[in-house]
Structure formats: C-alpha cells, structure tokens
Amino acid sequence: MQVRSDRLKLQRGLAAAGNQTRQASVRAVEYQGTYVQVSVTPQDFADAQWTVTVPDCDFDAQPLAPGETVFVTWAPNEAHALI
Numbered sequence: 001m002q003v004r005s006d007r008l009k010l011q012r013g014l015a016a017a018g019n020q021t022r023q024a025s026v027r028a029v030e031y032q033g034t035y036v037q038v039s040v041t042p043q044d045f046a047d048a049q050w051t052v053t054v055p056d057c058d059f060d061a062q063p064l065a066p067g068e069t070v071f072v073t074w075a076p077n078e079a080h081a082l083i
Contacts (some may be wrong), residue, residue, distance in 0.1 A: 001080065001081060001082070002081075002082050003074045003078050003079050003080070004078070005037075005050075005051045005052055005053040007074055007075070007078040008052040008053075008072055008073070008074050009052075009073045010038060010040070010052050010054060010064065010071070010072060010073075011070065011071050011073065012062070012068075012069075012070060012071070013071070014071055019073040019074060019076070020074050020075075020076055020079065021071050021072070021073045022042045022044065022071070022072045023043040023044075023069065023070075023071055023072075024040035024041055024042045024050070024069070024070055024071070024072050025040060025041050025043070025067065025068070025069055025070075026038060026039070026040055026064050026065065026066050026069075026070060027039040027040060027041050027066060028066060029063075029064060029065065029066065031056070034055070034056055035053050035054060035055055035059075036053075036054045036056055036059040037051055037052075037054075038051070038052045038053075038059075038064060039051055039052075040052060040070065040072060042072065052072060
C-alpha cells in the first residue's frame with residue numbers, strides 16, 4: 001500500500017480513532033520553501049524511511065527535530081495498492 005506524502009500527518013500524541021497510525025522516529029527535517037519534508041523511520045519497519053510533506057505554516061506551529069518520536073497517521077481511504 002502507498003500513501004502520498006502530502007496525505008500523511010505527523011503528531012506528537014496518539015491519533016484520533018479511525019485513522020491508520022504508526023509510531024516513528026524523525027530522521028531528518030528539510031525546508032523546501034512552502035513546505036517542510038520530514039523523513040521518518042516507522043517503529044515496526046526499521047529498514048524503511050517514509051517522507052511526510054508538511055506545509056511550512058503547520059510545521060512552524062509545532063516544529064520537529066531529528067530523534068523525536070511522532071505518530072504518522074493517514075485516513076484509510078488515502079492508502080492505495082501499488083500496481
């Protein structure tokens with residue numbers, strides 16, 4: 001399954017019911033102008049690296065740093081099978 005990076009959400013606390021959730025560790029934060037690209041490693045997939053695209057205004061309101069633990073969430077209808 002694949003979820004677009006701009007459809008993933010990051011939060012420090014546990015997500016609301018109904019969303020898919022994975023605990024992860026922030027690996028890197030890269031400012032890209034109007035958005036921030038946050039690379040995370042999911043707790044259950046140590047060899048994986050996911051990228052989450054966060055609007056700069058949302059990131060500025062709650063900045064993250066490498067090493068922090070976060071929850072990556074997405075709505076179930078945002079996950080699509082790769083063909």
